[in-house]
Each structure stands twice: as structure tokens, then as C-alpha cells.
Amino acid sequence: MLKAQRHSYIMEKLRAEQKVVTTDLAVDLDLSEDTVRRDLNELDRKKLLKKVYGGALLIKERSSNTFNVHISAEEKKEKIVIKALSLLHDDQVIIMSGGTTNLVFAKFIPEHLKLTIYTYSLPIAMQLSKLPNIELILIGGKMQKSAMVTIGIDVIQVLSKIRADICFIGASSINVKQGLTEVGYEVSVVKKAMIASSDKVVSMFTSNKLNTKMPHGVCELQELDTIVTELDPDDDRLEKYRKTGIKIL
Amino acid sequence: MLKAQRHSYIMEKLRAEQKVVTTDLAVDLDLSEDTVRRDLNELDRKKLLKKVYGGALLIKERSSNTFNVHISAEEKKEKIVIKALSLLHDDQVIIMSGGTTNLVFAKFIPEHLKLTIYTYSLPIAMQLSKLPNIELILIGGKMQKSAMVTIGIDVIQVLSKIRADICFIGASSINVKQGLTEVGYEVSVVKKAMIASSDKVVSMFTSNKLNTKMPHGVCELQELDTIVTELDPDDDRLEKYRKTGIKIL
DNA sequence: ATCAAAATTGCGGGAGTTTGCATTTTGTGT
DNA sequence: ACACAAAATGCAAACTCCCGCAATTTTGAT
Structure with a gap:
């Protein structure tokens, strides 16, 4: 799987569940936890999520004037x-x-x-x-x-x-x-x-x-x-x- | 095979599978990976797909699930x-x-x-x-x-x-x-x-x-x-x- | 038909990325 | 303070990308 796809998978899961756990993602994506951590760090650098000990959280931007609704499937x-x-x-x-x-x-x-x-x-x-x-x-x-x-x-x-x-x-x-x-x-x-x-x-x-x-x-x-x-x-x-x-x- | 044919093959595969991998396409089309990469870069420049490390992804227009309010001053x-x-x-x-x-x-x-x-x-x-x-x-x-x-x-x-x-x-x-x-x-x-x-x-x-x-x-x-x-x-x-x-x- | 310019392709090799592992450091809960 | 899980770091191997170059094909004009 391509890295970019992993990132969308992570963001998707994050939006759906408000949080993601590093170890779970490693299993989901069949990757080492190291790689998952690197992905999470990268997305964190891009301010798309907030990395925390053990996983990552959805970022909620209070500043934006846009109201987003996530639609699955x-x-x-x-x-x-x-x-x-x-x-x-x-x-x-x-x-x-x-x-x-x-x-x-x-x-x-x-x-x-x-x-x-x-x-x-x-x-x-x-x-x-x-x-x-x-x-x-x-x-x-x-x-x-x-x-x-x-x-x-x-x-x-x-x-x-x-x-x-x-x-x-x-x-x-x-x-x-x-x-x-x-x-x-x-x-x-x-x-x-x-x-x-x-x-x-x-x-x-x-x-x-x-x-x-x-x-x-x-x-x-x-x-x-x-x-x-x-x-x-x-x-x-x-x-x-x-x-x-x-x-x- | 003509370049235009390759491009339509790539786009078709992309639409069917959401992603394409450079090495797979090289095998499919019996071409060097370099040429595939050049194709992908070209299609990327035309905004027909999104080139990523290892392949390319479908461009999906973030269909407006977002409601924007413009605030002046x-x-x-x-x-x-x-x-x-x-x-x-x-x-x-x-x-x-x-x-x-x-x-x-x-x-x-x-x-x-x-x-x-x-x-x-x-x-x-x-x-x-x-x-x-x-x-x-x-x-x-x-x-x-x-x-x-x-x-x-x-x-x-x-x-x-x-x-x-x-x-x-x-x-x-x-x-x-x-x-x-x-x-x-x-x-x-x-x-x-x-x-x-x-x-x-x-x-x-x-x-x-x-x-x-x-x-x-x-x-x-x-x-x-x-x-x-x-x-x-x-x-x-x-x-x-x-x-x-x-x-x- | 002929030729030159332009485009296309494959290749070598260097540069850049990604990944998993080993090791060390940091963080968490008891 | 301790044990243990998670994270950061360094590293090597594998993979991907890009550049220049040469060979080949296509194009267009004469």
C-alpha cells in the first residue's frame, strides 16, 4: 500500500473514531509500529492531527469558518x-x-x-x-x-x-x-x-x-x-x- | 503502444482501483519504469491524477461537505x-x-x-x-x-x-x-x-x-x-x- | 524520397525515500 | 522509585526517483 493511502486511511479512521492507537494501526495496515509512528508524526507536522502518547487525536480547529460533515461510504x-x-x-x-x-x-x-x-x-x-x-x-x-x-x-x-x-x-x-x-x-x-x-x-x-x-x-x-x-x-x-x-x- | 493509449489505460486502471503502482504499470504495459513515471508526471501536471511516492492516486474533488461562511473584517x-x-x-x-x-x-x-x-x-x-x-x-x-x-x-x-x-x-x-x-x-x-x-x-x-x-x-x-x-x-x-x-x- | 529537428524511450548511476530493526531515551501508571 | 510501554534515534537495505545521454522513432519541410 502506498504511503499516501495509509495517510488517508489514518485520517478516515481518525475522523470516524476521534482517535487512533498506534498499535492498532500497525495491525490494521500490517506495518511496523515505527512506520505508523512516522506517519503520525508526519501528519502531525502538517497539523492534520495531534500526536499523543500511544496514538493520535483529531484536531479541532476553532478558528475555521467552515463546518465539516464527514460522510462515510x-x-x-x-x-x-x-x-x-x-x-x-x-x-x-x-x-x-x-x-x-x-x-x-x-x-x-x-x-x-x-x-x-x-x-x-x-x-x-x-x-x-x-x-x-x-x-x-x-x-x-x-x-x-x-x-x-x-x-x-x-x-x-x-x-x-x-x-x-x-x-x-x-x-x-x-x-x-x-x-x-x-x-x-x-x-x-x-x-x-x-x-x-x-x-x-x-x-x-x-x-x-x-x-x-x-x-x-x-x-x-x-x-x-x-x-x-x-x-x-x-x-x-x-x-x-x-x-x-x-x-x- | 502509443502514449495516448497508455494514458487512457492508466486512467482506467486508476478509476477502477483508486490507485496505481509504478512497478505494476511497467509490467502491465511492458515498459520501463522510467517511462511510466514520465507518464504519471505528465498526467499529474495535467491534474488528472495525483502522483505520490511509488505510484499515483485518483484525484477526488472534495465535494462540498463543507459549509463555508465568509466573515469580513x-x-x-x-x-x-x-x-x-x-x-x-x-x-x-x-x-x-x-x-x-x-x-x-x-x-x-x-x-x-x-x-x-x-x-x-x-x-x-x-x-x-x-x-x-x-x-x-x-x-x-x-x-x-x-x-x-x-x-x-x-x-x-x-x-x-x-x-x-x-x-x-x-x-x-x-x-x-x-x-x-x-x-x-x-x-x-x-x-x-x-x-x-x-x-x-x-x-x-x-x-x-x-x-x-x-x-x-x-x-x-x-x-x-x-x-x-x-x-x-x-x-x-x-x-x-x-x-x-x-x-x- | 531525404534530411534535420523534435519527441520518445531505456539505461546507468547518483540522489533521495522508505522501512524495519537494534538501541537508547522518554513517558505512564503503580 | 520501579517496571514496562511507547517513542526517538541511528543505521542499513531496499526501493523509488530524477538527470543526462544515447539510441530510436516520429514529424514536418523541402
Whole structure:
């Protein structure tokens, strides 16, 4: 593996986990710890991370005016959202949940579409602000800082008054028995409200979310109209889901 | 084989595998490594790939997952907000309007302060999300895309129910006779509501806003408790404002 | 067709990089 | 203060790169 690739691997892992451990990286990359240390030192010199005893930490620059959102597996997500674009038409009212898949979706919405979009995700609202033909309503509430979304009773209240054509809902986990499930209780409640206010429910997620489970239920699989993954709709891994009669893109 | 053919072979392999290795390409193409290197350097010069030690990598345009806010006269604004930090104490409830001066302020709030902050500005909410001890409430509503703030009746309604210790209010324009004035009607209404809900009103702005006027009134000078500029409080340009009895930092 | 200039290629060798190991130094927790 | 892990240092081997040069091919003009 090329050194430059190692550096991107390290930075990627760092962004995902906030820290990296020298010994782990040596195993991951199948290299001596010496080399890993040299890599870390080099990246430290370039101010891309902060080397500490035992590994390295993510640098958080307080000075920059840029807000960065890290998107993992971006190519897969691009494949997903391009398929989902076919669901959009002029004059629809849409609710979008948070999550990076939906953020990629926001990036791909064509400029000419005239839509009304409700969202409670800050990055998605920022992204959609670039589109002149979108009527954009940001749903306010208490900020959940880690996910950059608002949560709580205020969000539920606003959602309950909307009548939307489609909601696009990210997924933490999905399986045939329990349907959609979430890590956080508050987010699960918000998603329930989204579903209740929408005529059609679409969930987009990467295939690694398939057949996984989280503590808080959102809805049964049957309540979803369409799911979109990066897989071919005929893929074996979707077999069980096809049998439920759900639409798969 | 022609050079152009080699180049397309290299680019194709690069797109397929994200990287190419000089020695592998020399074998694939049955050429000396020197020639491969020359090819790679040439493609690098044309910005079609990124040459690295040992091979080359795909150039990936950092597709904008970054949201950038341009801040003019940032040094002046830093001077202002550092003075204003003295107004903050643990357990205060604060309302912040939009504007880049307030954004700089958000960047300078110390990590240890425990505050409850209401804002209707997306960039400010993003910035404040980095602070673990802040209870952050984003006020939702229709997005005004140009300013990255929410406006409208929803914002007013939320603001009217708050009882805040201080509000930090940006200024489009200020003069002794008319007080604070705004370009947009909607923003002027929101700012009136902010003021009505706060015990103390602080306005921060750069000195170029002094003695200017906009169409929509926000409040009389007397309604402000404190103004903060980058000037020395004894500066001649603030003479008229000092006479009104307003506090100047 | 002929020739010269320009471009391309491979090679030798020197310079520069990278890597793992041995050794020494430094840092951490008990 | 101690033991032990992590890091820095020095070093040699292997690898990669670049320069100049000569051989070869291509190009373009006569």
C-alpha cells in the first residue's frame, strides 16, 4: 500500500473514531509500529492531527469558518440517492430526517425542482439553502449536538401539524421482524411523528444496516412504502424484504 | 503502444482501483519504469491524477461537505467579541441573533461556560454545537436562505415565550436618532421580539455601522443596555452615543 | 524520397525515500 | 522509585526517483 493511502486511511479512521492507537494501526495496515509512528508524526507536522502518547487525536480547529460533515461510504450513498431522485416531483411537500444519506440526497436534488421541504437537520438545511426553488422550513427544538439535529416536544409538535406527500427517513437499523429501530429514544419518537404525517414513507440506507437491530422501535416494515439501498433490487440479501411486498429501488 | 493509449489505460486502471503502482504499470504495459513515471508526471501536471511516492492516486474533488461562511473584517470582530465575553456568566439564558459578529462571538465562548442559548441562525447553532456545556435551542421557521436564519411567525412565537437574561443582537445600522434599523422587515420584527423577551440588550457591531440608517426600525437607542464596537470606549466617534448614557465596551 | 529537428524511450548511476530493526531515551501508571 | 510501554534515534537495505545521454522513432519541410 502506498504511503499516501495509509495517510488517508489514518485520517478516515481518525475522523470516524476521534482517535487512533498506534498499535492498532500497525495491525490494521500490517506495518511496523515505527512506520505508523512516522506517519503520525508526519501528519502531525502538517497539523492534520495531534500526536499523543500511544496514538493520535483529531484536531479541532476553532478558528475555521467552515463546518465539516464527514460522510462515510459516500459512493454507495450516491448510488442510493440517485435511485431515489425518481420519487421527486414538482410541488411535493417533503419531510427529511437527518443522517448523512439524506445529506447526500440533498446534494443531489436538481436545482429546477420546486419543493417544500421540512427538516430538523442543520447540515441538510444548510445544503438545501443553496437551492433557490426550494421552500425550506427548519424545524426547531433542542439541539442534539452529536447528530446536528433538533429533537424534543417542539419538533413533534411541528411535525404533527404537517401533511406531507413523502418523508425520507434515514435508518440506524432495519430487519424484517422489528422493522426500523433507532439508537436514541428521542430520535425514534421524532421519526414516528414523521411517518404519521406523511402519505408515503421512504427509507434510504446502505446495505450494512440490513438485519441489524437497535433498542428503540420506529415502525414495522409494512409501514414503509419503499426502501432504497445501493444493492441491485434483485440481490439475494434483499430476498426476505422482497417477500414482505415492500417496494425496493 | 502509443502514449495516448497508455494514458487512457492508466486512467482506467486508476478509476477502477483508486490507485496505481509504478512497478505494476511497467509490467502491465511492458515498459520501463522510467517511462511510466514520465507518464504519471505528465498526467499529474495535467491534474488528472495525483502522483505520490511509488505510484499515483485518483484525484477526488472534495465535494462540498463543507459549509463555508465568509466573515469580513474578522480581526475587528474578534476585538469586539473578546470585550463582550465579560458579560457572560454560568447559568445565563441567552438569545443570539444572526450575523457574522455573533458567529465570531460564538467561536470565542469558553468551553467551560454553562449557558442556555437560543438562536435562529444556522451557522451559529453549528458553531455552538461544538461546546459541550451549552444547552442549545434552535428556533425553527421558514429559512431565509441568504442570511442562513429562520424568520416568520414561528420564530416570533417561540421568542415571545422565552425569558432571557441577555440578548446579543447584531446591527445592520445604528444612529443616535433612530436607534437600531434593519434592511429586512421580517428580521426587524424578529429582533423586536428578541428585545421584548430579554432583561438586558447588548448590540455588537463594527464602527462602520455607526451613523447609518435602514428602512425598518428595531428599537430606540435607549432600549439598548450596552453596545460593543472595536473602538476604544473613549473614542471621539462614540461621543454622541456616550451622551445618551448607554454603556459602551 | 531525404534530411534535420523534435519527441520518445531505456539505461546507468547518483540522489533521495522508505522501512524495519537494534538501541537508547522518554513517558505512564503503580 | 520501579517496571514496562511507547517513542526517538541511528543505521542499513531496499526501493523509488530524477538527470543526462544515447539510441530510436516520429514529424514536418523541402
